[in-house]
Amino acid sequence: MCALRAEAAEGLADVAPPDVDEEVWRYSRIAELDLDRFGPSAERPATEPPVDAALVEGAVATILVCDGWVQSIQVAESAVEAGLLIGTVADLEGGSEFPGAVLEAPVDFFGHLNRAFCPEPLAVVVPDGVRLDGPVVVFSHVATEGVAAFPRLLVRCGADAAATVVEVQTSDDVEALVAPVLEAVVGRAGRLRHAVLQELGPRVWQLAHQEVHVGQEASGELFHAGLGGDYARTRTDCRLVGRGAEGRITAAYFGVGSQALDYRTFQDHAAPDTVSDLLFKGALDDSSRSVYTGLIRVRPEAVRTRANQTNRNIKLSPDAWAESVPNLEIETDDVMCSHASTVSPVDADQRFYLESRGVPTAVAERLLLEGFFEEVVEAAPVPAVGKRLRQSLRAKLDRHEVVGSGAA
Amino acid sequence: MSDERVLRITGLRARVAETEILRGIDLEIRPGEVHAIMGPNGSGKSTLSHVLMGRPGYEVTGGSVTLDGVDLLELAPWERAQAGLFLCLQHPTEVPGVSLEALLTEAARAGGRDPDTVRQALITEAGRLGIDEHFLDRPLNVDLSGGEKKRNEALQLGVLGARYAVLDEIDSGLDVDALATVARRIQEATEEDGLGVLAITHFARLLEVLEPDRIHVLSRGSIQVTGGPELAEQLEAEGYVGVLGDAATDEPETLVGLPHAAGFGDDPFA
Numbered sequence: 001m002c003a004l005r006a007e008a009a010e011g012l013a014d015v016a017p018p019d020v021d022e023e024v025w026r027y028s029r030i031a032e033l034d035l036d037r038f039g040p041s042a043e044r045p046a047t048e049p050p051v052d053a054a055l056v057e058g059a060v061a062t063i064l065v066c067d068g069w070v071q072s073i074q075v076a077e078s079a080v081e082a083g084l085l086i087g088t089v090a091d092l093e094g095g096s097e098f099p100g101a102v103l104e105a106p107v108d109f110f111g112h113l114n115r116a117f118c119p120e121p122l123a124v125v126v127p128d129g130v131r132l133d134g135p136v137v138v139f140s141h142v143a144t145e146g147v148a149a150f151p152r153l154l155v156r157c158g159a160d161a162a163a164t165v166v167e168v169q170t171s172d173d174v175e176a177l178v179a180p181v182l183e184a185v186v187g188r189a190g191r192l193r194h195a196v197l198q199e200l201g202p203r204v205w206q207l208a209h210q211e212v213h214v215g216q217e218a219s220g221e222l223f224h225a226g227l228g229g230d231y232a233r234t235r236t237d238c239r240l241v242g243r244g245a246e247g248r249i250t251a252a253y254f255g256v257g258s259q260a261l262d263y264r265t266f267q268d269h270a271a272p273d274t275v276s277d278l279l280f281k282g283a284l285d286d287s288s289r290s291v292y293t294g295l296i297r298v299r300p301e302a303v304r305t306r307a308n309q310t311n312r313n314i315k316l317s318p319d320a321w322a323e324s325v326p327n328l329e330i331e332t333d334d335v336m337c338s339h340a341s342t343v344s345p346v347d348a349d350q351r352f353y354l355e356s357r358g359v360p361t362a363v364a365e366r367l368l369l370e371g372f373f374e375e376v377v378e379a380a381p382v383p384a385v386g387k388r389l390r391q392s393l394r395a396k397l398d399r400h401e402v403v404g405s406g407a408a
Numbered sequence: 409m410s411d412e413r414v415l416r417i418t419g420l421r422a423r424v425a426e427t428e429i430l431r432g433i434d435l436e437i438r439p440g441e442v443h444a445i446m447g448p449n450g451s452g453k454s455t456l457s458h459v460l461m462g463r464p465g466y467e468v469t470g471g472s473v474t475l476d477g478v479d480l481l482e483l484a485p486w487e488r489a490q491a492g493l494f495l496c497l498q499h500p501t502e503v504p505g506v507s508l509e510a511l512l513t514e515a516a517r518a519g520g521r522d523p524d525t526v527r528q529a530l531i532t533e534a535g536r537l538g539i540d541e542h543f544l545d546r547p548l549n550v551d552l553s554g555g556e557k558k559r560n561e562a563l564q565l566g567v568l569g570a571r572y573a574v575l576d577e578i579d580s581g582l583d584v585d586a587l588a589t590v591a592r593r594i595q596e597a598t599e600e601d602g603l604g605v606l607a608i609t610h611f612a613r614l615l616e617v618l619e620p621d622r623i624h625v626l627s628r629g630s631i632q633v634t635g636g637p638e639l640a641e642q643l644e645a646e647g648y649v650g651v652l653g654d655a656a657t658d659e660p661e662t663l664v665g666l667p668h669a670a671g672f673g674d675d676p677f678a
Binding site: 348349350352353354355356357358359360361363364367368370371372373374375 | 461463464484485486489490494495497500501502503504505506510511512514515518519547548564568
């Protein structure tokens, strides 16, 4: 572990910082980032992350992480008996093999930083055949002014295993940088559902990477709610490595103020008969911005691939801005791939229809936006996640309603 | 403001983009009355319904509209609905993700009515229209047949308790049974609740099930002829040309009677 970290730190000198001329950083705000303003967390902070009782209830494990340090791990007795293993990689037997097992090399500069500076990578191991009857919930918090935090989560969902992992990402009102990494692997016929509720404070920069490898006849479902942060970026690589693997990626995001939310997705089909489905839906208010760029890649061996990619954006303000760039790279025949992308204001005909029934304009817009997001909310892996997302969206829409009716 | 109950349209003129479509409409509809407006394509029938509800893109250039003494043209569309006007659309808009109940609950709240009564009102009204209850939780108009959409419009009309309803070609795309059900419900509302109705229709078929007190024939943006129910029979027998003569045909420029046709702006070849 130490060797790996030292190697990563050494390697950093050779890694070029991101450049907006690279396609994957195009439209990003990366040029604004001044890394010298932040420093890695040298010691364990005293802060306990806030927890959500509704999410803890029914969870088989609750883990608290602060500035990338694992503060506490609680696992239900039944889950321990079933074989669920959760710990820092230093504490788990053979744990040092975990980092990099899925993600052989960091995808970018921040991945290198994470590998070099993550104080305590956390591992969740669900052995073959173990089916958890509740989610593993990780509350990952950023508490320290000026910190650069590097949380890392490794998930191994074994063959025929089933697990749900929920990450709640929050922060105090601090200026901070957080670059989390998720490495997950799903064994043959396993099912992993993973969700992120990103609710960082308005002065936090996030640069996240998720790498998920899905095995034969297995399924990996990723869910994301992008609500907070100043600039929040998530790169998701979903690689379907076994025949018949399925990957689903569903996200909702809502920008307010001058927020920028930035998503890069890769649906990578590397085996025959694989299926991927992606749905990203966003609303942009005020002068907020969003970027969605996604690639469906079908490798030569991935015959009979079925892949879909949909990104829909609603602009709630004339100053809001959304970029949506879907891409296909298909290296074999006999595939069914589709993509769709839209950026538009609230549908005028739909709004008029609701108004003509006596609903004020701003309320009509709230109903339409709630309806727009409902499809994503319903894809939440556990009801408490969907409920929390619905509440967060509602709070933003209520705010829009007040601001909106003031302007009308 | 007077307490006289009437939907009064006086000298109403309106345009879409640069084209004047309505050129002086005068109508008075009292509670319980059914008025039919008939007319050839492009005569301004649908424009009238949109102008009354205040749809964006339609500009009123003259005249007035009052609903029981309230100046409608001063109000936003949602306020017109709250004042008691209902527009039954020719093509009800599909609104994915929004249920009928959510819509009507918000409408009740905005109007200061008890939102908790909406569910029961919906169930009662659905019963009268022969609508299955599970239908109430479906997203508005999504994947509904033409007949189901119009029943859905009638359902909303009943729950909202409007005072005046403008029916924009509700007979289009409707099977005979659905038409009879919807028309019967509206007829009952005129008798039970004193609903005033302005039914815009291209065909006399609607008027066989919805008995009009007055029939108005619209052409070239104004009402050319007004009569009793017998006028529908005359139109059926003689057509618009027989009844209106030269006025049955539109001047070429009124062919741009639709908002999307106005998208070319000023003369594109200028």
